[in-house]
Amino acid sequence: MQNRIHFRLLAMLLVYLILTFVGGSFGRLVLTPVTLLVTFLHELGHALGAILTGGKVIGMEIHHDGSGQTQTQGGRPGFILMGGYLGSAMLGNLLLYIGVHKKTLTQNTLLLLGFVMAFTGIIWFETFETTGLLFGFALLLFFIALKTDFDQDVLLFLGLATVLYIIQDFNVGPSSDLAQYEQVVGFFPANVWKFIWLAIVILLSYWNARRIFRGLKVSSLR
DSSP states (O other), rough: OTTTHHHHHHHHHHHHHHHTOOOOOHHHHHHHHHHHHHHHHHHHHHHHHHTTTEEEEEEEEEEESSEEEEEEEOOOOHHHHHHHHHHHHHHHHHHHHHHHHOOHHHHHHHHHHHHHHHHHHHHTTOOOOHHHHHHHHHHHHHHHHHOOOOOHHHHHHHHHHHHHHHHHHTTTTTTTHHHHHHHHTOSSSHHHHHHHHHHHHHHHHHHHHHHHHHHHHHHHHH
């Protein structure tokens, strides 16, 4: 049973690639939830970076076009800036890993993700657009988790598509963070940091993929 996930992952990969590179405007529309999820995870990464380094979050904005902004106070700016791109990649890989290897946790993971979205829309309220998007996404996740049997497939696709989107978007998504990171941290120009961050994300994703497929191979042999 577990080894069938190989084929499901391959099918999801093909669907994502077709929608991204052939689907045009229809593909972008279908992948809107993925875009919004990546934006949310990116901004959540900034927020967690602030909290973990002793700062606080003032507000968070997420827009329907996939843009976002998180206002923080205090904390370590370099860690907060890096938390957006690298943090979202870590969270995306975590979703993918749970989707593959922790089927019993997929329902609770979707519920937790939905709860975090709704909670964020309340405690870090900035605009009604942001809160509406987060609540709408949360309700969709709650429905999938509680009323359907597709929780694992949805989590698999969201995790896989999130990781792929983050790698694909390295040249655009973190551009404003990189510009600020260059000023705060220095050492290298933003264009060099961009490829350093990309390399870290690729290595992280490769390590996660090895764990996933090694685990699937062991499961299939039992």
